[in-house]
Amino acid sequence: MVQLFFKEESQDGIKVTSSLSQKLAFSAVERDINGGFLDVEIERLKKIGLLSLVVPLEYGGADATWVEALKIVQELSQADGLIGQLYGNHLYLTALAHVSGTPQQKEKYYRETAKKNLFWANAVNARDTKLKITPEGENYLVNGVTSFGRDVAIADYRVFAALHNGVEMPLIFVIPKDRDGIIANQDCGQFNQQREDHDTYVFQNVLVKKDELLGYAYPPNGAFITFLGIIAQLTTAYVYLGIAKGALEAATEYSQSFTRPQNTFGIDKVKNDPYLLHSYGQLWTELQAALALADQTANQVQQEWEQDIDRSIEARAKVAIAVFSTKAFATQVSLNITNHIFEVLGNNFTANKYGFDKYWRDLRNFTLHDPVDYKLRDIGNWLLNEEYPIVTKYS
Numbered sequence: 001m002v003q004l005f006f007k008e009e010s011q012d013g014i015k016v017t018s019s020l021s022q023k024l025a026f027s028a029v030e031r032d033i034n035g036g037f038l039d040v041e042i043e044r045l046k047k048i049g050l051l052s053l054v055v056p057l058e059y060g061g062a063d064a065t066w067v068e069a070l071k072i073v074q075e076l077s078q079a080d081g082l083i084g085q086l087y088g089n090h091l092y093l094t095a096l097a098h099v100s101g102t103p104q105q106k107e108k109y110y111r112e113t114a115k116k117n118l119f120w121a122n123a124v125n126a127r128d129t130k131l132k133i134t135p136e137g138e139n140y141l142v143n144g145v146t147s148f149g150r151d152v153a154i155a156d157y158r159v160f161a162a163l164h165n166g167v168e169m170p171l172i173f174v175i176p177k178d179r180d181g182i183i184a185n186q187d188c189g190q191f192n193q194q195r196e197d198h199d200t201y202v203f204q205n206v207l208v209k210k211d212e213l214l215g216y217a218y219p220p221n222g223a224f225i226t227f228l229g230i231i232a233q234l235t236t237a238y239v240y241l242g243i244a245k246g247a248l249e250a251a252t253e254y255s256q257s258f259t260r261p262q263n264t265f266g267i268d269k270v271k272n273d274p275y276l277l278h279s280y281g282q283l284w285t286e287l288q289a290a291l292a293l294a295d296q297t298a299n300q301v302q303q304e305w306e307q308d309i310d311r312s313i314e315a316r317a318k319v320a321i322a323v324f325s326t327k328a329f330a331t332q333v334s335l336n337i338t339n340h341i342f343e344v345l346g347n348n349f350t351a352n353k354y355g356f357d358k359y360w361r362d363l364r365n366f367t368l369h370d371p372v373d374y375k376l377r378d379i380g381n382w383l384l385n386e387e388y389p390i391v392t393k394y395s
Helices: 008-034 039-047 066-079 081-094 096-100 103-116 223-257 274-305 313-345 356-368 372-385
Strands: 120-123 131-136 139-150 157-162 171-176 182-185 198-208
Touching (some): 008 066, 008 356, 039 081, 066 081, 081 096, 081 103, 081 223, 096 223, 131 198, 274 313
Parallel strands (some): 120 157
Antiparallel strands (some): 131 139, 139 198, 157 171
16 A cells, blocks of 8 residues: 655645645636636746745755655646646756756755746757757857747746757756847647647857756766656656546536436436446546556655665666556556546537536647657566666656
């Protein structure tokens, strides 16, 4: 049995988040129809003190564990998948310098995030090679174009990656919101992106100071410098499960209140329809299994996180397999729930005013960024051939 342990401060955070989530859920359909950026929602997160959630206590943060933080990601995703995803991305980006930077950078970014209540976002795409970085005296200049800028426009700290001549891997850097030379092209066209800044960005001689460039972690070849990718993968699983839980609870409420019975088959009340009872029972059971697996994996991740730089390559690989399993199962279960609710609700609930399509739109778009078939392949390769996954941005 998985036991989740929450500090008193984190319990308060969960209560505050639950209150905010109720408000977000109530207005989700209207906000989805009206469109616009998520800057108002980010301000709400700032006001209730969630931006420094995983920042260690010694740097002024709430010092929440990843177990605790991911449950809050789930709670927000249940109300609005876009906000949950946005917040989840912020959380692991706040720890970026912890795993990929120098001790000085780790302290700087943790302290500033907590003290100034800063929000993080990124435009890092492993397949994007159009952004170039070149030396300029002690510093650097960046030119070119990068895509996949998720809500960078409203972020206080922005994370990008650019290629340097002669260096195989892209260099990661962090710059503030007011840095000159960046032009946003609002050219997003995805079907779930009415309320998300998902633009491409043009860089024209953008200054990057030498201490804004990450990648000189200590120890440089340790397993810890790649561990944040594992946390990012598990974060997306909690976003998916939050969306699925929100969809199932909303569908259940509407079935109890508004769905009409199938009189053709002599059923007088919805609660007596054996098909609906079976369907809801199946969906609920699948969701409980996926949530239990996610919570179990979150505990594994937290235990490895606490090892910090002492983590071994083998230990990281074992946790990666656990996270891959969780993400693959969460994807399958969540897609099934967000699709199947229409079968139990009926045709009337495809109307835009109900917003049930938003659960599926958000989830379907999110899951396509990292197809789980590759995760299942890695799991199978580990199981049959005893080979651990190759470390990449998605593994």
